[in-house]
Amino acid sequence: MTEGSSLIRGLEGVVAAETALCDLDGAHGRLAYGGYDIDELARQATFEEVAYLLWHGELPKAGQLDQFTIALIAARPIPDALAKTFALVPKKTDPMRVLQAAVAILGMDDPDATDNWRAANVRKATRLTSQMATAICAHHRIRQGQEPVPPARDLGHAANFLYMLTGQRPSSPAAKAFDASLTLYAEHELNASTFTTRVVTSTQSDMHSAVAAGVGALKGPLHGGAGEAVMHTLFEIGEVANVDRFSEQAVATKRRLMGFGHRVYKAGDPRAAILRGMAEEACRQSGQFKWYEMAVKLHERINAAKGLIPNVDFYSAPLFYSLGIPVDLFTPVIAAGRIAGWTANIIEQYEDNRLIRPRGDYVGPKRRAYVPLRSR
Numbered sequence: 001m002t003e004g005s006s007l008i009r010g011l012e013g014v015v016a017a018e019t020a021l022c023d024l025d026g027a028h029g030r031l032a033y034g035g036y037d038i039d040e041l042a043r044q045a046t047f048e049e050v051a052y053l054l055w056h057g058e059l060p061k062a063g064q065l066d067q068f069t070i071a072l073i074a075a076r077p078i079p080d081a082l083a084k085t086f087a088l089v090p091k092k093t094d095p096m097r098v099l100q101a102a103v104a105i106l107g108m109d110d111p112d113a114t115d116n117w118r119a120a121n122v123r124k125a126t127r128l129t130s131q132m133a134t135a136i137c138a139h140h141r142i143r144q145g146q147e148p149v150p151p152a153r154d155l156g157h158a159a160n161f162l163y164m165l166t167g168q169r170p171s172s173p174a175a176k177a178f179d180a181s182l183t184l185y186a187e188h189e190l191n192a193s194t195f196t197t198r199v200v201t202s203t204q205s206d207m208h209s210a211v212a213a214g215v216g217a218l219k220g221p222l223h224g225g226a227g228e229a230v231m232h233t234l235f236e237i238g239e240v241a242n243v244d245r246f247s248e249q250a251v252a253t254k255r256r257l258m259g260f261g262h263r264v265y266k267a268g269d270p271r272a273a274i275l276r277g278m279a280e281e282a283c284r285q286s287g288q289f290k291w292y293e294m295a296v297k298l299h300e301r302i303n304a305a306k307g308l309i310p311n312v313d314f315y316s317a318p319l320f321y322s323l324g325i326p327v328d329l330f331t332p333v334i335a336a337g338r339i340a341g342w343t344a345n346i347i348e349q350y351e352d353n354r355l356i357r358p359r360g361d362y363v364g365p366k367r368r369a370y371v372p373l374r375s376r
């Protein structure tokens with residue numbers, strides 16, 4: 001190990017890049033993309049505007065948004081070979097594993113696959129954003145023995161996702177809640193999956209390789225996989241009346257509760273506060289209010305007992321569930337939002353790249369002589 005350097009477990013607090021994408025103020029629980037507060041973006045902007053902001057640094061003017069929307073819609077279809085591959089995948093395969101493979105396959109088909117210049121990367125980011133949404137929905141339909149639903153050209157990105165998933169045009173409150181969720185997940189500085197995409201990019205690999213690696217990192221339950229785990233916790237609790245007993249046991253046994261805690265936010269995750277309001281409304285509309293009530297009670301009990309705050313994945317679980325999203329698609333849905341931020345970080349990394357290569361602190365045996373096989 002280099003003399004004078006010290007080990008920082010989990011790279012906590014280490015600053016590894018300059019970024020103009022996301023301003024994360026953990027102490028005050030504030031978050032902004034490109035200078036715009038997340039609350040305003042979630043309530044007023046569309047996911048398309050947010051993706052444009054992340055890739056270009058400014059919100060689009062009307063004409064720019066029209067052109068960008070046309071490009072996103074044109075990019076929605078996926079290659080036949082990918083749909084055929086979905087039919088070959090064992091039905092029980094985790095959709096995140098399928099998504100990771102799908103991104104790699106999309107890279108085989110992309111005309112700019114190995115071109116890492118900015119214009120090519122923006123084209124690839126546009127295609128990946130649209131194609132990943134179509135791929136997630138097509139795989140889900142195929143695994144259920146249904147035909148994929150072709151994208152609808154007259155629907156926005158979020159509404160089209162729900163349409164391709166269910167075959168039904170979503171209500172406008174459902175489409176708005178889903179659109180805002182994609183915005184809330186779109187970008188979050190150097191979280192584990194985004195850092196992964198930067199590490200891959202730093203070797204001068206390509207965008208599809210970086211995104212496929214990011215999907216793999218997002219899948220884990222300490223990261224994006226937490227949302228699915230939150231819903232399983234709520235299923236385990238079952239009824240509002242069981243929350244107290246469950247919470248006491250969880251605290252007593254030091255159980256790690258998914259959807260609570262955050263590496264950077266200690267006072268509160270601003271995304272969770274927005275999602276809480278959306279979950280309340282969606283659970284009420286869907287007639288499944290008990291999931292919201294259980295989540296609120298669990299939040300209060302765990303916060304009072306351990307001071308832990310709910311993170312972005314806590315209230316998105318009852319929200320997604322009441323929007324009719326299957327539980328094992330919660331993490332792919334997060335990926336469908338985070339693709340905007342992953343690709344923006346990849347573009348930013350290329351613009352000021354240096355190989356990311358930290359050191360390890362060696363704690364193994366001291367130097368020793370090789371022992372031939374016959375003498376061991």
Ligand code: ACO
Nearest residue numbers: 221222223224226255256257258259260261262263311313
């Ligand atoms: N449940 C119970 N205890 C917790 C939790 C939790 N969810 N989170 C942290 N703690 C406790 C730990 O047990 C530890 O206590 P100790 O010091 O007495 O041992 C202390 O808080 C610090 O925990 P760390 O794991 O060191 O905190 P770290 O910053 O490394 O972890 C993380 C952050 C991984 C998010 C953690 O809070 C966690 O595991 N949460 C559950 C998983 C989750 O919800 N992940 C989603 C994060 S948001 C996202 O990625 C989209």
